[in-house]
Amino acid sequence: MADAPVVACRHCATLHERVPIEPGAVAMCRRCGYALFRNSMISPDGWIALTATALIVFAIANYFPIARLNIQGMSIQASLPGALYLTWQEGHRVLAIMTGLFGFWLPLTQLFVLLWALMAVRARRLPADFRHGMRLLRHVEPWSMVPVLMLGILVAIVKFAGLATIQPEPAIWAFALLAFLITALSRLTAHRLWRHAEDAGLVPNAAIDPSAGGPVASCESCGFVQSLPSASSPVPCERCGARIHFRKPDSFSRVWALVIAASIIYIPANVLPVMRVRTATSDGAHTILGGVIELWRLGSWDLAVIVFIASVVVPMTKLLALMVLMVKHHWRGSVVQRQRTRLYELIEFIGQWSMLDVFVVILMTAMANFPGISQVIAGPGAASFGVVVILTMLATMSYDPRCGWDRRAGRRANPPGHRLKRNA
Numbered sequence: 491m492a493d494a495p496v497v498a499c500r501h502c503a504t505l506h507e508r509v510p511i512e513p514g515a516v517a518m519c520r521r522c523g524y525a526l527f528r529n530s531m532i533s534p535d536g537w538i539a540l541t542a543t544a545l546i547v548f549a550i551a552n553y554f555p556i557a558r559l560n561i562q563g564m565s566i567q568a569s570l571p572g573a574l575y576l577t578w579q580e581g582h583r584v585l586a587i588m589t590g591l592f593g594f595w596l597p598l599t600q601l602f603v604l605l606w607a608l609m610a611v612r613a614r615r616l617p618a619d620f621r622h623g624m625r626l627l628r629h630v631e632p633w634s635m636v637p638v639l640m641l642g643i644l645v646a647i648v649k650f651a652g653l654a655t656i657q658p659e660p661a662i663w664a665f666a667l668l669a670f671l672i673t674a675l676s677r678l679t680a681h682r683l684w685r686h687a688e689d690a691g692l693v694p695n696a697a698i699d700p701s702a703g704g705p706v707a708s709c710e711s712c713g714f715v716q717s718l719p720s721a722s723s724p725v726p727c728e729r730c731g732a733r734i735h736f737r738k739p740d741s742f743s744r745v746w747a748l749v750i751a752a753s754i755i756y757i758p759a760n761v762l763p764v765m766r767v768r769t770a771t772s773d774g775a776h777t778i779l780g781g782v783i784e785l786w787r788l789g790s791w792d793l794a795v796i797v798f799i800a801s802v803v804v805p806m807t808k809l810l811a812l813m814v815l816m817v818k819h820h821w822r823g824s825v826v827q828r829q830r831t832r833l834y835e836l837i838e839f840i841g842q843w844s845m846l847d848v849f850v851v852i853l854m855t856a857m858a859n860f861p862g863i864s865q866v867i868a869g870p871g872a873a874s875f876g877v878v879v880i881l882t883m884l885a886t887m888s889y890d891p892r893c894g895w896d897r898r899a900g901r902r903a904n905p906p907g908h909r910l911k912r913n914a
């Protein structure tokens with residue numbers, strides 16, 4: 491049993507001793523430069539206060555309308571639950587489910603689980619299902635997309651500014667604050683909560699003997715570093731019970747399958763209309779690129795650039811970058827491997843932002859619901875686009891950056907960093 495807590499780098503598998511660091515500091519992997527862990531300036535009580543605030547703001551954001559719109563004496567109020575209901579009623583079930591999950595249910599789950607876990611660590615009594623809660627949190631984290639939704643609200647409002655008079659309502663400010671709070675809370679990952687529990691002495695910190703040989707892996711779910719009987723057979727984590735694989739199984743074929751599927755669906759996502767806009771005088775279908783051109787024409791060149799980046803540049807970059815990572819996996823040399831690690835970090839970071847256009851379509855459906863005067867109806871392109879985003883995110887999650895570093899070390903079964911390093 492090692493005395494000091496041990497962390498394994500998620501990108502290159504190098505083991506490090508988790509030494510105390512200054513508040514606000516970040517410990518980086520000595521081998522690949524990945525951020526291993528941070529020490530927050532915010533105290534545990536501060537995190538609890540932030541999470542509780544976020545829950546209250548979440549309720550305000552979804553209870554009150556986002557905006558009131560007036561056209562020719564008719565007035566409607568648009569809210570997120572209302573938008574979801576309308577989209578569902580119009581038969582766009584996939585779109586309604588995607589937006590409902592990413593914009594409502596998963597952020598709500600994330601906040602409740604965070605509050606529950608923080609309170610448990612603070613009370614120094616972990617409930618028996620803490621491990622299940624943390625596994626849930628780890629799966630929910632990447633799909634909680636309130637900041638993207640907030641940007642979607644802004645884009646939808648700008649698109650409408652020319653057609654209707656728009657009066658902001660309380661929920662718009664609540665969404666802006668919630669986007670900020672959830673961005674801050676996204677730092678509080680499941681691994682970090684486990685580290686809090688380790689520091690409070692509530693759970694063991696590592697079960698390896700650094701001098702012993704044999705394969706070592708860290709649990710994807712809780713970050714617990716442990717020895718494996720062999721590199722090929724998965725075992726349950728000694729701490730949380732999740733299955734631990736030495737490397738993600740079938741990573742190569744899974745990523746290729748998802749990338750190819752996403753590339754195929756990317757075609758209808760761009761060719762088919764994402765929405766139809768009906769007014770008294772016109773009835774036109776809009777594709778994603780058409781929407782960008784329209785924003786430019788309306789004079790919002792800044793938002794046009796943002797939507798173009800989120801909807802065209804980001805998905806293309808993700809697909810191309812994943813292909814480069816997969817095709818060039820035989821490249822050697824630590825400089826190249828570090829660049830591959832940076833590229834992978836970039837794909838992880840930009841992951842959810844392409845969902846922007848899907849949210850814009852849903853919100854516009856709710857805002858433009860003036861039958862006979864103006865109406866926006868979601869098109870088949872929007873659901874296809876959402877599926878592309880989901881597939882590329884799953885492909886990113888299936889990719890195992892550690893494999894590139896393994897190859898560099900000559901396909902050894904043991905991670906090359908089996909000696910403990912003190913993090914920089």
Ligand SMILES: [Zn+2]
Pocket residue numbers: 499500501502503504519520521522523524
């Ligand atoms: Zn590393």
Ligand SMILES: [Zn+2]
Pocket residue numbers: 709710711712713714727728729730731732
């Ligand atoms: Zn575990």
